[in-house]
Amino acid sequence: MSNLTATPNAYRQGAVLAATPAELVVMLYDGARRFLRQANVAMREGQVERAHNMLRRAELIVAHLDGILDFEQGEVAERLHAIYQFCLAHLNRARHNQDAGKLEEVSDMLGELREAWAQVAEEIARG
Numbered sequence: 001m002s003n004l005t006a007t008p009n010a011y012r013q014g015a016v017l018a019a020t021p022a023e024l025v026v027m028l029y030d031g032a033r034r035f036l037r038q039a040n041v042a043m044r045e046g047q048v049e050r051a052h053n054m055l056r057r058a059e060l061i062v063a064h065l066d067g068i069l070d071f072e073q074g075e076v077a078e079r080l081h082a083i084y085q086f087c088l089a090h091l092n093r094a095r096h097n098q099d100a101g102k103l104e105e106v107s108d109m110l111g112e113l114r115e116a117w118a119q120v121a122e123e124i125a126r127g
Helices: 003-018 021-044 048-067 075-097 100-126
Strands: none
Touching: 021 048, 021 100, 048 075, 048 100, 075 100
């Protein structure tokens, strides 16, 4: 591994290790949205395999977010679960119909959730 590739990886690893749980959730949303943008471009260019691979990575992140919900927290977890399940179903329809517009809809929804989590992370950081 060259120094040029080690530096971004080391930085990313350090950021993850130093992050609070809320900041990690924000990072997951960022990753999912990045993969959805890449899937969108690939889908619009007719690169079906690349679109599928990028879409799959986004789906894995959303499924992970769904899997780590703490249902003892009540209604918020239940609502997030419903949103995540909707997102996964919508992404599945996007894949089958090669509908990049559905990817944008999910990305926008995740973007709103990301902003809410970013505010939570900021409040936690302030103490």
